[in-house]
Amino acid sequence: MAALDIEGLSSGYNGVPVIRDINITVGDGEIVALLGPNGAGKTTTLLTVSGLNPILDGDIKLFGASIKGRKAHMISRSGLAHVPEDRSLFFQLTVAENLRLGAAKGSADINQALRYFPALEQLMDRKAGLLSGGEQQMLAMGRALTVKPKLLMVDEMSLGLAPIIVERLLPVLRQIADETGCGILLVEQHVHLALTIADRAYVLSHGNMVLEDTAEHLRNNRHLLESSYLGGEEIEAAAEELGAESAPSTTFSAAEIDSSTSLSAEVAHTATSADSEPPAEA
Numbered sequence: 614m615a616a617l618d619i620e621g622l623s624s625g626y627n628g629v630p631v632i633r634d635i636n637i638t639v640g641d642g643e644i645v646a647l648l649g650p651n652g653a654g655k656t657t658t659l660l661t662v663s664g665l666n667p668i669l670d671g672d673i674k675l676f677g678a679s680i681k682g683r684k685a686h687m688i689s690r691s692g693l694a695h696v697p698e699d700r701s702l703f704f705q706l707t708v709a710e711n712l713r714l715g716a717a718k719g720s721a722d723i724n725q726a727l728r729y730f731p732a733l734e735q736l737m738d739r740k741a742g743l744l745s746g747g748e749q750q751m752l753a754m755g756r757a758l759t760v761k762p763k764l765l766m767v768d769e770m771s772l773g774l775a776p777i778i779v780e781r782l783l784p785v786l787r788q789i790a791d792e793t794g795c796g797i798l799l800v801e802q803h804v805h806l807a808l809t810i811a812d813r814a815y816v817l818s819h820g821n822m823v824l825e826d827t828a829e830h831l832r833n834n835r836h837l838l839e840s841s842y843l844g845g846e847e848i849e850a851a852a853e854e855l856g857a858e859s860a861p862s863t864t865f866s867a868a869e870i871d872s873s874t875s876l877s878a879e880v881a882h883t884a885t886s887a888d889s890e891p892p893a894e895a
């Protein structure tokens with residue numbers, strides 16, 4: 614039984630789907646990266662798993678049971694933790710208070726947060742609003758750990774953080790998955806970094822799943838990722854070859870091309886240091 618099974622899922626806003634027929638599986642202790650350009654539907658997917666967005670078609674199974682008809686707070690009690698894009702911290706409250714609020718009354722396991730983010734120990738009495746971006750992200754992830762999740766979803770952990778901070782934080786996710794057996798679904802724009810800690814990856818584009826592969830295969834075949842972000846024509850041609858009636862939509866907005874270009878720049882950059890291992894954790 615997988616921690617998460619998304620089966621033929623469509624979801625969106627006001628009854629209009631923005632993701633269509635999505636399939637994603639996350640096993641226990643597995644890290645799965647959900648990649649794709651801006652507006653692809655990654656956040657929508659995570660919100661739907663959390664019960665905050667409606668399922669329009671298909672199903673989502675958490676730990677083997679469908680979430681259909683269950684309220685968001687009941688879904689999270691079954692062992693799901695979601696660190697949203699905006700981190701959802703209480704800026705006027707201290708770090709300790711934020712950690713205590715992470716779980717149902719009295720049940721927050723703060724030690725679990727400190728085990729993986731020991732730097733929080735010195736910050737316990739500081740207001741969350743006074744923390745640096747990296748410290749806030751540690752707090753958001755630490756708070757998620759206080760419920761001892763069996764599935765952790767992290768949306769754009771690196772947003773606004775310096776790459777060096779991201780390089781330090783991402784390996785902690787690998788440690789959490791390995792040591793606690795928690796499955797992790799990770800949305801991350803630092804694609805090459807995400808692939809160094811992930812087991813598998815999916816690429817969403819315009820609400821359609823355009824690629825699914827092992828992280829290792831994607832690390833060693835970067836053109837696959839580049840074409841999934843950039844190469845609409847290739848997908849269209851492949852679909853035509855297969856005799857598909859309608860190919861996935863492949864027109865990109867200027868903003869998306871922009872973020873795709875930075876992906877290829879990133880890919881090109883990492884290609885030059887392809888053989889070097891990620892920096893070891895201090």
Ligand SMILES: Nc1ncnc2c1ncn2[C@@H]1O[C@H](COP(=O)(O)OP(=O)(O)O)[C@@H](O)[C@H]1O
Nearest residue numbers: 626627631649650651652653654655656657658
């Ligand atoms: N609250 C909302 N109401 C209507 N449309 C939305 C809302 N949130 C996101 N969308 C649209 O859904 C699509 C997918 O968005 P999102 O899931 O946030 O993408 P990503 O996280 O991959 O950048 C986009 O076209 C976006 O404009």
Ligand SMILES: [Mg+2]
Nearest residue numbers: 655656657698
């Ligand atoms: Mg998003």
